[in-house]
Amino acid sequence: MTYETIIGLEVHAQLLTRSKMFCRCSADYIDAASNTHVCPVCLGMPGVLPTINQQALEYAVMTALALNCAIPEYTKFDRKNYPYPDLMKGYQISQYDAPLAVNGWLEIEIEGHKRRIGIIRVHLEEDTAKLLHRTTPWGETYSLVDVNRAGVPLLEVVSEPDIRSPEEARQYLMKLRTILQFLGVSSGNMEEGSFRCDANISIRPLGSTDSAVKVEVKNMNSFKAVYRALEYEEGRQRGVIEEGGRLLQETRGWVEEKGITVSQRSKEYAHDYRYFPEPDLPPMVFSRQWVEQLRSRLPELPEARRDRFLSHYGLSAYDASLLTASKAMADYFEACVKLKTEAMVEKRAKAVRNWLLSDFSRLLHATDTEIGDSKVTPEHLVEMLDLIDQGTLSGAAAKTVFEEMFSSGRHAADIIAEKGLTQISDAEEVEEIVAQVIATNAQAVEDFKKGKERALTFLVGQVMRQTRGRANPSLVNKLLKEKLEDSP
Amino acid sequence: MNLYNLTIHQAHQLLKSKEVSSVELTKAVLKRIAEAEEKVRALVTVTEESALLQAEQADQRIRAGDFTPLTGVPAVIKDNMCTKGIRTTCSSRMLENFVPPYDATVVEWLKDAGMVMVGKGNMDEFAMGSSNEHSAFAITSNPWDLGRVPGGSSGGPAVGVAVGEAIYALGSDTGGSIRQPAGFCNIVGFKPTYGRVSRYGLVAFASSLDQIGPMTKDVTDSALVMNFIAGYDPRDSTSLNYPVPDYTKSLIPDLKGLRLGIPKEYFVEGMQQGVEEVMRTAIAKLEELGATVDWEVSLPHTKYALAAYYLIAPSEAMANLARYDGVKYGFSYEGESMWDAMERTRELGFGPEVKRRIMLGTYALSAGYYDAYYLKAQKVRTLIKRDFDEAFKEFDVLVAPTSPTVAFKIGEKVDDPLQMYLSDIFTLSLNLAGICGISIPCGFAEARVSASLPVGLQIMGDAFAEEAILRVAYAYEQATEWHKRRPVL
Numbered sequence: 014m015t016y017e018t019i020i021g022l023e024v025h026a027q028l029l030t031r032s033k034m035f036c037r038c039s040a041d042y043i044d045a046a047s048n049t050h051v052c053p054v055c056l057g058m059p060g061v062l063p064t065i066n067q068q069a070l071e072y073a074v075m076t077a078l079a080l081n082c083a084i085p086e087y088t089k090f091d092r093k094n095y096p097y098p099d100l101m102k103g104y105q106i107s108q109y110d111a112p113l114a115v116n117g118w119l120e121i122e123i124e125g126h127k128r129r130i131g132i133i134r135v136h137l138e139e140d141t142a143k144l145l146h147r148t149t150p151w152g153e154t155y156s157l158v159d160v161n162r163a164g165v166p167l168l169e170v171v172s173e174p175d176i177r178s179p180e181e182a183r184q185y186l187m188k189l190r191t192i193l194q195f196l197g198v199s200s201g202n203m204e205e206g207s208f209r210c211d212a213n214i215s216i217r218p219l220g221s222t223d224s225a226v227k228v229e230v231k232n233m234n235s236f237k238a239v240y241r242a243l244e245y246e247e248g249r250q251r252g253v254i255e256e257g258g259r260l261l262q263e264t265r266g267w268v269e270e271k272g273i274t275v276s277q278r279s280k281e282y283a284h285d286y287r288y289f290p291e292p293d294l295p296p297m298v299f300s301r302q303w304v305e306q307l308r309s310r311l312p313e314l315p316e317a318r319r320d321r322f323l324s325h326y327g328l329s330a331y332d333a334s335l336l337t338a339s340k341a342m343a344d345y346f347e348a349c350v351k352l353k354t355e356a357m358v359e360k361r362a363k364a365v366r367n368w369l370l371s372d373f374s375r376l377l378h379a380t381d382t383e384i385g386d387s388k389v390t391p392e393h394l395v396e397m398l399d400l401i402d403q404g405t406l407s408g409a410a411a412k413t414v415f416e417e418m419f420s421s422g423r424h425a426a427d428i429i430a431e432k433g434l435t436q437i438s439d440a441e442e443v444e445e446i447v448a449q450v451i452a453t454n455a456q457a458v459e460d461f462k463k464g465k466e467r468a469l470t471f472l473v474g475q476v477m478r479q480t481r482g483r484a485n486p487s488l489v490n491k492l493l494k495e496k497l498e499d500s501p
Numbered sequence: 502m503n504l505y506n507l508t509i510h511q512a513h514q515l516l517k518s519k520e521v522s523s524v525e526l527t528k529a530v531l532k533r534i535a536e537a538e539e540k541v542r543a544l545v546t547v548t549e550e551s552a553l554l555q556a557e558q559a560d561q562r563i564r565a566g567d568f569t570p571l572t573g574v575p576a577v578i579k580d581n582m583c584t585k586g587i588r589t590t591c592s593s594r595m596l597e598n599f600v601p602p603y604d605a606t607v608v609e610w611l612k613d614a615g616m617v618m619v620g621k622g623n624m625d626e627f628a629m630g631s632s633n634e635h636s637a638f639a640i641t642s643n644p645w646d647l648g649r650v651p652g653g654s655s656g657g658p659a660v661g662v663a664v665g666e667a668i669y670a671l672g673s674d675t676g677g678s679i680r681q682p683a684g685f686c687n688i689v690g691f692k693p694t695y696g697r698v699s700r701y702g703l704v705a706f707a708s709s710l711d712q713i714g715p716m717t718k719d720v721t722d723s724a725l726v727m728n729f730i731a732g733y734d735p736r737d738s739t740s741l742n743y744p745v746p747d748y749t750k751s752l753i754p755d756l757k758g759l760r761l762g763i764p765k766e767y768f769v770e771g772m773q774q775g776v777e778e779v780m781r782t783a784i785a786k787l788e789e790l791g792a793t794v795d796w797e798v799s800l801p802h803t804k805y806a807l808a809a810y811y812l813i814a815p816s817e818a819m820a821n822l823a824r825y826d827g828v829k830y831g832f833s834y835e836g837e838s839m840w841d842a843m844e845r846t847r848e849l850g851f852g853p854e855v856k857r858r859i860m861l862g863t864y865a866l867s868a869g870y871y872d873a874y875y876l877k878a879q880k881v882r883t884l885i886k887r888d889f890d891e892a893f894k895e896f897d898v899l900v901a902p903t904s905p906t907v908a909f910k911i912g913e914k915v916d917d918p919l920q921m922y923l924s925d926i927f928t929l930s931l932n933l934a935g936i937c938g939i940s941i942p943c944g945f946a947e948a949r950v951s952a953s954l955p956v957g958l959q960i961m962g963d964a965f966a967e968e969a970i971l972r973v974a975y976a977y978e979q980a981t982e983w984h985k986r987r988p989v990l
Binding site: 057060096 | 582596819875
C-alpha cells in the first residue's frame with residue numbers, strides 16, 4: 014500500500030533583541046558566564062512583574078507579515094503552567110488562544126515545483142533556563158541551572174500539517190530561517206539552539222482523509238537531524254502498520270548517535286498546562302497604522318531579492334535561488350557586484366557567481382566557515398577578478414591564488430608577486446615554450462594534423478604545465494595553431 | 502498623650518516645629534512595640550537598628566528643611582512587600598529566611614519620602630485568610646479583645662496601628678484584607694482603585710485583585726499616604742498612567758449635594774444585629790451631613806461574587822505560588838530526587854490554607870473544567886463590574902458595612918473555610934470590579950461575652966473616585982469621635 018506522510022512543524026526562534034522579553038537583562042548570553050545576565054524579574058523572585066519588550070513585539074509582527082499572516086487587532090499573553098526547575102516562575106508567559114498572528118504561508122520549491130505551506134500561528138513567549146546535568150567523580154548525578162537564557166524572547170511559528178516529506182520539511186525550515194535572517198530578527202543558528210524545531214508526523218493510506226495517529230518528535234538539533242528523524246519515523250510508522258500493530262499517540266525523542274527515535278511520554282502523561290490569561294500584562298490592541306508602519310519597514314525578502322537578481326544581473330533562476338538562500342550569501346554577492354569596476358555588470362555578476370558557488374563555497378564548507386566570517390572580503394575577491402580581467406592573472410593560477418587568499422586573508426596582488434604567478438602574455442616568451450612543446454610531442458602534433466582536435470587541448474595543457482598555469486591561454490591557443498599550421 | 506498614639510499629621514507638626522525629633526518618636530514607638538508585642542503579636546520582624554538609622558537621617562532632612570509630611574514618621578509594612586536587605590516572609594515557612602535584594606516600589610517611594618520603617622506586619626500566610634490565624638509564625642490578637650481575631654490578611658498592620666506599634670502602615674487588599682481588619686480594629690483602611698498603586702514588589706497572591714493601600718488612624722493620614730504611594734510605575738504594566746491629585750484637597754467636612762446609595766444586597770440575613778444598628782445610625786449621620794441617601798440601590802449579581810472570587814483568586818494564586826519549589830530561594834527540602842525535593846519543599850513549606858487554595862485553583866483551571874469554572878467566574882466578574890457601573894451613574898458613592906460581623910473568636914472559624922470566606926462577603930466585590938473603597942470606624946456593637954467591639958463603615962467609589970470616598974469618610978469622621986477610641990491593652 015502507498016502511504017502519505019503528513020508533517021507539521023513547530024519552530025522556536027530566539028529573537029535578536031538587546032534585552033530579554035520581560036526584563037532589561039541582556040539577551041545576548043552565548044558567551045556570558047553562567048548566571049550573569051539575570052535580575053529579580055527573570056529569576057522569578059517574589060513580587061516582581063514582567064514588562065513587555067517593544068522591540069520583540071515589532072520583530073514578531075514583522076516576521077508575521079513576512080510570513081503573510083493576518084495580525085488580529087487584539088492579542089494577549091497567557092500563563093502556561095508546569096513545574097520544572099528550568100522554569101523560574103513555575104509558568105511560562107506564552108500566548109494561547111489569541112496569538113499575535115494567524116493564517117500565513119510560506120513558499121518552498123521541490124524539484125522545480127512551488128508549494129505553499131500554511132502557517133497556523135505565530136506567537137511570542139519566553140525561553141527557559143538551561144539545565145546542565147553533571148555527575149560527580151563518585152557517580153552521583155546532579156543538575157545546575159543557568160538562568161541567562163531564561164526570558165530570552167522566543168518566537169513560535171506553527172505550520173499547518175501541509176508538509177508531505179522529510180525533504181519538504183527541510184526546505185520549509187531553511188526557507189523560514191532565511192526569512193528570519195533577511196529580517197535580521199534571528200540568527201537562526203540551530204546548533205546553538207537559537208532556532209529549534211519539533212515535528213508532528215503521521216502517515217495514512219494515500220487518498221485517505223482520516224486523521225491518523227500523530228507522533229511528536231523532539232530533540233533534533235540540525236536540519237540534517239530533522240530530515241533523518243522524519244525519514245526514520247516515516248519508516249517506523251509504516252513498519253508498525255504493515256506488521257498489523259497499532260501506533261501510539263506519543264512524544265518521541267531523536268537519538269542522533271543511533272539514528273532512531275525513542276518514546277519519551279505517551280498521551281496519558283501529557284501535561285495539563287492550565288492556561289489562563291496573564292494578569293500581570295494587559296491585553297494588547299494593535300492599531301492598523303502601527304502594523305502598516307512595520308510593513309513599510311520590511312526589508313527586501315528572499316523571493317523579491319531572487320527576482321531582482323534574476324532581472325538585474327542576468328542570472329539563471331537556479332543560480333539566483335542559490336545566491337539568495339542565505340542573507341549573508343546574497344549580501345556578499347551584491348557587495349561584490351556593486352564595487353566599482355571596469356567590468357560590465359552582467360559579466361562581473363557571472364564571474365562572482367562562479368567563484369561564490371564553486372571554489373568559495375567548497376572552501377567555506379570544508380572549513381565550516383560562515384561567508385560573513387571569511388577572510389576574503391568582497392573587496393579582495395573583486396580585486397582578484399580585476400586582475401584576471403586585466404590579464405595579469407590566469408584563470409588557472411587564480412585557483413591557487415584564491416586558496417591562499419582564503420587561508421591567509423592576503424591580497425591577490427601580493428600573492429601573485431610573491432609566488433611569481435603573473436600571467437605571461439608576452440608573445441616571444443610564449444612562442445619559445447610553444448616551440449619546445451611541439452618539438453617534444455611529435456605524436457600529438459601528428460594526431461592534430463590527422464584532424465584530432467583533442468590533441469590541441471593536450472598541447473595547450475603541456476604549455477600551461479611548463480608555465481605553471483601562468484601563460485595566457487588564448488595566446489597559447491593562437492600561437493600553437495599558427496605554429497602547427499606553419500610546420501610541414 | 503503618648504507619642505505612639507499620634508497620627509501622621511500630628512507627628513508631622515511636632516517634627517516640623519522640632520518639639521519632637523524623629524529619633525524620639527521612633528524610640529517611643531519601639532518601646533511601645535516592646536510592651537505590646539507580647540500580647541498582640543502584630544509583627545514578624547522588628548527593624549530597630551535600621552529604624553533608628555532612618556530616624557537620624559530624617560532628623561537631618563528636617564533640620565535641612567528638606568522634608569515631606571511622612572519624613573521621620575514610623576511605619577509598619579505588611580510582610581508581603583519586599584524590603585531590600587530585610588527579610589520578607591509573607592508569614593510563611595517557605596520564605597522564613599528570604600531577604601529580597603530589592604524594594605517594592607511603594608517601599609522605595611516611601612523611603613524617598615523619609616519613612617522610618619519599624620517592622621514588618623504579621624499576616625495570613627501569603628495573604629490568604631481573614632483572621633491572621635493562618636500566619637505560620639503567630640496568631641495576631643485583636644487589641645479590643647485578645648481572645649478574638651484582628652481580621653486579615655493585614656491583621657498585623659491593623660493591630661500595629663491600633664495599638665501604636667506604628668503611626669501608620671501599608672496593607673494589601675485582595676478581597677478585603679485591608680478593610681476588614683481595619684473595621685475589626687477601629688482604624689481606617691483604604692483600598693485604592695486597581696492600578697492606582699504599583700504592585701511591583703508586592704508578593705503576588707491574586708495578581709488581578711491585589712492592591713496596596715494605607716492603614717491609618719484617621720482619614721487625613723490615608724490621604725497623606727496616598728499622596729506618596731499612588732502613581733504610575735513603569736515596572737508594573739497594570740499600573741495606570743493617570744494624574745495623581747493631592748488627596749488632602751478632597752478632605753471637606755460637608756456632604757451637600759452628594760448622592761449616597763445603599764446596596765440592599767449588603768443588608769442581608771446573617772448580619773449581626775449590632776452591626777446593622779450601628780450601620781443605620783452611621784448612615785443617618787451621613788444624611789444629616791447633607792448627603793441624599795437612597796436605600797433601594799441594587800447590585801443584583803452580588804450573590805455570585807463570593808463564588809467567582811474563590812475561583813479567580815485561587816487560580817491566579819496557583820500560578821503565582823508555583824515558583825516556590827526550593828530551587829532558587831526560600832525553604833528548600835533536600836529530597837531523594839529532584840521531584841521529591843520539589844514536592845517535599847512545597848508540602849512542608851506551605852500551610853493548610855495555602856495548599857487548599859492551590860488545589861482549588863489547579864482544579865478550576867484543569868482541562869475540561871476551565872469553561873465551567875474559571876471562564877464563568879470571569880463572566881460573573883464582568884457582570885459585577887457592570888452592576889457597579891450602573892450604580893455609579895446615579896450615585897457618587899455606595900455605603901455598606903465592611904463586614905457582616907464584628908471580630909470573631911480565635912478558633913471559631915479556622916476549621917470551617919466557608920464560614921471564614923463569608924467574612925469577606927461585603928468587601929470582595931470591589932476587588933472583582935477593581936474599584937476603590939475605604940473602611941472607617943463608625944461605632945461599637947455589643948458582642949456576647951465580650952466588651953463592645955468596633956464596626957467598620959465601608960464607603961465604595963468608582964474607579965479613580967478616591968477623592969469622593971475620602972470626602973465622605975472625612976466628613977463623617979469630623980462629625981464623630983469613634984476613630985479617637987484606642988484599645989487598652
